[in-house]
Amino acid sequence: MLSKVIAPNVWTWLSAKIGRDIVVLRVGAVSSGIFLMGVFFLHDFWVLVLLLFTYSFFRDALLPQMEVLTLGHLGTQANRYGQIRLWGSMGFIVSVMGLGYLFDSVSVAALPNYLAVTVMAIIVMSFIVPSAPVPLDIQHTTPSIFQVILRKEVIVFLLIGALLQFSHAPYYTFYTLFLEQHAYSKSTAGSLWALGVLAEVVLFIYAHRIFMRVSDYNLLSVSLLLTAVRWGLIASFPDSLLLLAMAQLLHAASYGACHAASMRIIHFYFPGKLEVHGQALYVSFCFGAGGALGAFYASYSWSNYGAHFSFLMAAAACVIATLLAFFGPRPEKAQREKIDDSMD
Secondary structure, eight states: OHHHHHHHHHHHHHHHHHTOHHHHHHHHHHHHHHHHGGGGTOOOHHHHHHHHHHHHHHHTTHHHHHHHHHHHHHTTOGGGHHHHHHHHHHHHHHHHHHHHHHTTTSOGGGHHHHHHHHHHHHHHHHTTSOOOOOOTTTTSOOOOHHHHHTSHHHHHHHHHHHHHHHHHHHHHHHHHHHHHHTTOOHHHHHHHHHHHHHHHHHHHHHHHHHHTTSOHHHHHHHHHHHHHHHHHHHHHOTTOHHHHHHHHHTHIIIIIIHHHHHHHHHHHHSOGGGHHHHHHHHIIIIIIIIHHHHHHHHHHHHHHHHHHHHHHHHHHHHHHHHHHHHHSOOOOHHHHHHHHHHHO
């Protein structure tokens, strides 16, 4: 997670410098594969820490470049983004369900073998994906990146994103262990993970229709509130499979709706050639800094106060984010309408 603070901005700068997103994508894919192979031969703890950090640093080159390439290929059909993005979610569903059942009968020590096969497939696909055409309006006049970052509504938006990822830390770090502690099987854990992502897929399919009726900031605000409800359900009813399943369905809000709304807001706040920098900043500050601080907090809280307290604090972080989204600075009404027009 700490690598996400640094890597997206480094790779975005390099991509802008050489003007070839596809080259950065392929370098990241090949290099991440090389460093991942080290886990089969090196077993010293601190060597593994350095190895996995380096692997993550190169892996973090992949997603921002794929986002840019995807939007470049879609061109004026950007409303189809959700239909493309949902396949990443489908891959996640297959992985967690398949591995959940696999690890009921095979040692989890086999995980690096699965990762190696997956990374090799990513390397192959990185050389199949073609470069995207350069948008014709890429040279239009835009404000400087520092002018955008220093706007109070942008600062509050990034803080909201960081709080959201901070709140996800107990879930992403300990949820499977949490389920095992409450006597759920690995296959059940995998199915619950898959259920959450399935809800996310459905959200992505219908996201365009939702935005025709609900503004991006209103959707973000309601989704943050539902995320707080989700963490409260997990904290309070760990022995009820039904309520845990309901909590997983709220992944459509905590990730799907929040991500879709955030992408639209970034598209507006960071116009033209600044959008790739906005994407990198969002990943590094929210997923990187917010996620890393959340993981550090979750490990301390989980060890000293337990799962119940950890998830309740996650819910509290989302309540704060909800208040910022509802009552914090937003673009003026005319500006919000521009977001809808530009994304539609």
